[in-house]
Amino acid sequence: MSEPRRRAATRSLMDIALPILVFLGAIGLWEAVVRLNDIQPYLLPAPSLIAQTIVKDWPLLSGSLWVTVKITFSALLLAIAGGVLLAVLFSQWKWVERSFFPFAVILQVTPIVAIAPLLLVYLDAQNAVLVCAFIVAFFPILSNTVIGLASADRSLVELFQLYRASRWRQLTLLRLPSALPYFLGGLKIGGGLALIGAIVAEIAAGSAGQGTGLAFRIAEAGYRLNIPRMFAALVLISVTGIAIFLFFSGLSQLLLGRWHDSERDHET
């Protein structure tokens, strides 16, 4: 290995090792503070106790995790289908965009917590949660894809006109690939928001009682003052959010790595 390459390898090892060390240090500090001050678990459980609780309550928590993950991804799939379809319609007919974009904005700016109780009137708890998660994930995907479709290179559009390409060809060969980086950006935001939407809606549905997702476990454990389980559920939600983010970052790298500057190797 040449000297500069070895140095680069060392640097990338540091890039990974450093955040992990800091993270472990923070966890260790937390553990130490709890033990040294003899803080009771119903006030602040130690990380080790939270880990034990995840293991002990796994049968219960894993079921809830699965419910939350399922709702998040169902909502996200619906948001992708709806967002992309609507964005394509917007890009093809300006009057559609002018007519329907205000509705999308209204959905976006109205806080989801305020909509959730109303949805619970019309829908059963599970579907209400699904719709809430959909609403929050939908807008970033829609608006990013709209921008992406409109941002196709002017000269390339002219080139397609020169060769008398149909609108369909222009859409599939030019506008959709141009929109891909924007769409993936929207997906990263929408993925995280779908999880938040699912959690918030379930908290709001809490008293409706039929929910069994992670948010419901948090509310339920709260009533029972089972603080370690609240933390355990919280950890699982965070891990799910991180997994979603990593998944879409990986997808973005996979699809754009060869051509788009946003996924260019950092050392070049």
Place this chain on the structure above:
Amino acid sequence: MAMLARLSGVSKTFANGTLALRGLDLTIGDGEFLTLLGPSGCGKSTALRLLAGLMPPSEGTVRWQAGAAREIGFVFQDPTLMPWASVFDNVWLPLRLRNQSRKAAAKEIEQALALVGLADVAHVYPRELSGGMKMRASIARALVTHPPLLLLDEPFAALDEITRFKLNNDLLRLKTELGTTVVFVTHSVFESVYLSSRIAVFSARPGRVIAEIDIPEPLPRDESFRLSPAYAEHCRIASQALQRAMPDQAA
């Protein structure tokens, strides 16, 4: 020289009210290398787009020689390659839009790439190419359909001088090899004299042709032409015409 296309009495007003061209008369002769020379924003590019049929004239007509295949290759100011596609697939685009499969088009694509000296980088993505190579790929894309008319809109303006000289020579070689008619837009007097068999000098906006200069020296030309007294003389005449094109501008 037989006429290939003619713009007669052409005016173009844009939606925002800008009058880009007024009373433009321009004939494109079959087989010539015509350069549209003029100050920035004088409507040269607009004239090129009208010729390509990318927009209709507000007044006047764009006529083509009867029976002429209205096949056009267009090279833009930027290489405008699709960044998500390899050089090969970029050059495939015009044929793909004519429903030719990648396989059926492969031979034509390879020929076009060989013509501009890019055979070795066919499967590379545009971002890995230098500015000059991107422009070559763009020219290959324009030539892949064997158009009788090639339109270039200030294609080398963003390149360094050495690369520009090299591409000038390559363009002249391609033009003579393929017998294509070329209409080239530039604001560089030196480039226009070196390349053209005829120069049409445009006035400042609204643009029209205020002078036509014939450059009789045969194509293709080489570096010795750049050093010849004839070249200097043509440049002087073209520069004077360009001065007249901007009468009321301070500098």
